[in-house]
Amino acid sequence: MKVQCLKGFRDYLPEEMLQKDRMLQSVQQVFERHGYPPLMTPALEYSEILLGKYGAEGEMLLYRFRDNGDRDVALRYDLTVPLARVLAEHGEITMPFRRYQIAPVWRAEKPARGRFREFMQCDADLIGADSAAADAEMLVIGAAVMKELGLDGYKLRINHRGILSALCRLAGLGTDGEAAFLRLLDKLDKIGADSFRDQVAELPGIDTGGVEKVLETVLAEGGESRQMLQMLQQALASDPEAQSSIDRLTGVLDLVEAAGVSEFCHVDPSIARGLSYYTGLVYETYLDALPGFGSVMSGGRYDGLVGMFAGKDLPAIGISLGIDRLFAAMKEMDLLEQRSQPAEVLVVLFSTELAAASFEVASKLREAGISTVVYPQEAKLKKQLQFAQRAGIPYVIVIGEEEHRQGTVGLRSMDQGNQQEIPIAEAIDLIRSALQSDAR
RNA sequence: GUGGGUGUAGCUCAGUUGGUUAGAGCGCCAGUUUGUGGUAUUGGAGGUCGAGGGUUCGAGCCCCUCCUCCCACCCCA
Numbered sequence: 001m002k003v004q005c006l007k008g009f010r011d012y013l014p015e016e017m018l019q020k021d022r023m024l025q026s027v028q029q030v031f032e033r034h035g036y037p038p039l040m041t042p043a044l045e046y047s048e049i050l051l052g053k054y055g056a057e058g059e060m061l062l063y064r065f066r067d068n069g070d071r072d073v074a075l076r077y078d079l080t081v082p083l084a085r086v087l088a089e090h091g092e093i094t095m096p097f098r099r100y101q102i103a104p105v106w107r108a109e110k111p112a113r114g115r116f117r118e119f120m121q122c123d124a125d126l127i128g129a130d131s132a133a134a135d136a137e138m139l140v141i142g143a144a145v146m147k148e149l150g151l152d153g154y155k156l157r158i159n160h161r162g163i164l165s166a167l168c169r170l171a172g173l174g175t176d177g178e179a180a181f182l183r184l185l186d187k188l189d190k191i192g193a194d195s196f197r198d199q200v201a202e203l204p205g206i207d208t209g210g211v212e213k214v215l216e217t218v219l220a221e222g223g224e225s226r227q228m229l230q231m232l233q234q235a236l237a238s239d240p241e242a243q244s245s246i247d248r249l250t251g252v253l254d255l256v257e258a259a260g261v262s263e264f265c266h267v268d269p270s271i272a273r274g275l276s277y278y279t280g281l282v283y284e285t286y287l288d289a290l291p292g293f294g295s296v297m298s299g300g301r302y303d304g305l306v307g308m309f310a311g312k313d314l315p316a317i318g319i320s321l322g323i324d325r326l327f328a329a330m331k332e333m334d335l336l337e338q339r340s341q342p343a344e345v346l347v348v349l350f351s352t353e354l355a356a357a358s359f360e361v362a363s364k365l366r367e368a369g370i371s372t373v374v375y376p377q378e379a380k381l382k383k384q385l386q387f388a389q390r391a392g393i394p395y396v397i398v399i400g401e402e403e404h405r406q407g408t409v410g411l412r413s414m415d416q417g418n419q420q421e422i423p424i425a426e427a428i429d430l431i432r433s434a435l436q437s438d439a440r
Numbered sequence: 441g442u443g444g445g446u447g448u449a450g451c452u453c454a455g456u457u458g459g460u461u462a463g464a465g466c467g468c469c470a471g472u473u474u475g476u477g478g479u480a481u482u483g484g485a486g487g488u489c490g491a492g493g494g495u496u497c498g499a500g501c502c503c504c505u506c507c508u509c510c511c512a513c514c515c516c517a
Contacts, residue, residue, distance in 0.1 A: 004507095005507080007508075008509090012459095034446095037490085055515090057515070057516095058515090058516095060441095061515090061516095074491090078517090097492065105517085107516080107517090109514095109515070109516075110441065110514085111509090112510090112511090112517085113510080113511085115516070115517080116516090116517090119517060120517090121517060122517095171444075183514095183515095184513095227503090232453055257503040275514090284515095284516090294515090294516060294517070295516065295517065297517075298516085298517070320517065321517070322492095322516090322517025323517085325516095325517050326517080332466075348475095350474090350475080380474080380475090380476090381475050381476045381477090382473080382476060382477070383477090384476085385478095386477050386478085387477090388477070389477045389478060390477085392480095396473075396476090396477085400475055401475085402475080410475090410476090412476075412477090414478090415515090416475070417477080419476080
């Protein structure tokens with residue numbers, strides 16, 4: 001037997017898990033600060049719930065199988081479709097409805113750098129409102145999450161499906177050529193304009209003059225959001241459907257500006273998004289330092305998705321953060337705090353006879369809210385101190401025969417290397433105030 | 441999924457044109473110090489050389505298959 005975990009899956013050892021947990025807590029905090037309560041759904045869904053939502057390519061990536069009761073089931077591919085199912089299944093939910101969900105999803109893709117087959121998504125969604133305010137709220141939350149994580153080198157690239165459709169029409173394409181055209185448009189900055197022209201020319205019904213207009217707009221110098229919208233306005237002036245999309249993006253920009261996060265938001269007409277259920281605003285987030293890592297946070301408006309279950313459409317928009325990818329990115333950028341233990345204090349276990357004294361002191365420390373471990377067996381002091389040092393535990397309480405007789409403890413600071421013999425109550429006060437000033 | 445690379449101790453890597461018992465640094469364990477960490481010093485454990493076949497008197501090294509990880513394409517969190 002070869003002992004290893006599945007390709008594309010990974011273990012998080014305690015040190016990493018501690019770091020990832022801190023990130024998750026930040027995300028959760030931001031979501032709740034914006035008024036989003038949590039939701040939990042099962043990992044498995046009936047296959048028919050998930051089928052037909054992600055396009056042909058997405059569907060191939062489902063982990064699908066028959067369970068022991070011969071039900072056709074699949075692991076969830078994202079958190080959005082299960083949310084749509086919940087909304088359709090529970091009629092008692094009232095609108096507008098907000099919720100966040102932090103949970104693993106599974107995609108049978110080929111693993112690569114920053115890409116896993118099992119990964120955590122952190123989603124926030126707002127259902128029941130089709131407005132610039134709802135759209136902008138997502139971007140505001142996204143920016144708040146990044147800020148909470150200590151990241152400011154990133155770009156939220158935003159676009160609108162209506163603009164994409166209009167660009168396709170401009171290029172002379174109907175709905176059938178749309179997917180192929182958008183895929184190329186999405187890759188434009190990678191393949192270059194010439195290659196784009198060559199490949200696009202093979203699409204049936206393509207209008208080369210229109211393609212030039214598209215290129216002219218998309219490749220416009222400056223790239224400032226308002227300017228970009230003006231360019232689009234001119235290029236798509238004769239397309240009434242495009243106008244409402246442009247107006248919407250303008251409204252979103254106004255609100256994002258008011259919220260003070262416009263510096264991160266950039267209108268980018270080449271952002272396409274693969275998932276087939278998006279209908280309005282779409283966005284992806286790229287880290288300036290690691291553009292090749294792919295999008296770390298993205299989402300969009302999906303007004304038709306809930307209707308596929310409920311029978312009537314419900315406007316909806318959401319944002320999804322890939323915490324595992326972001327974790328891997330932050331690790332590469334060396335932005336993660338290192339610490340292998342949550343404990344602040346190690347209480348030495350001097351001898352079997354004095355174990356009770358150690359337990360007594362440890363309980364007092366914990367009651368005072370200080371994370372404490374007792375060394376789990378008899379060992380040389382040297383070894384116990386070495387353990388504390390390696391684990392990054394900043395304080396050690398020594399209780400030997402001397403201390404026990406005198407009713408004191410030895411409080412040792414691992415950083416400073418000094419030790420004082422004082423009563424336990426005093427030690428607790430000292431540790432507590434030292435930890436508080438560290439936290440500041 | 442396609443193409444290219446890669447795989448030797450827990451980690452980073454040496455290993456000469458195939459030739460006896462496969463090495464280093466770091467880490468780990470233990471002693472020097474039977475009440476005190478980081479330094480120093482001494483010793484020790486740990487590898488079916490990714491897996492399985494083949495060529496050869498002989499394979500870590502050559503050939504085939506599979507697997508892993510990395511890079512590009514594709515797609516995305």
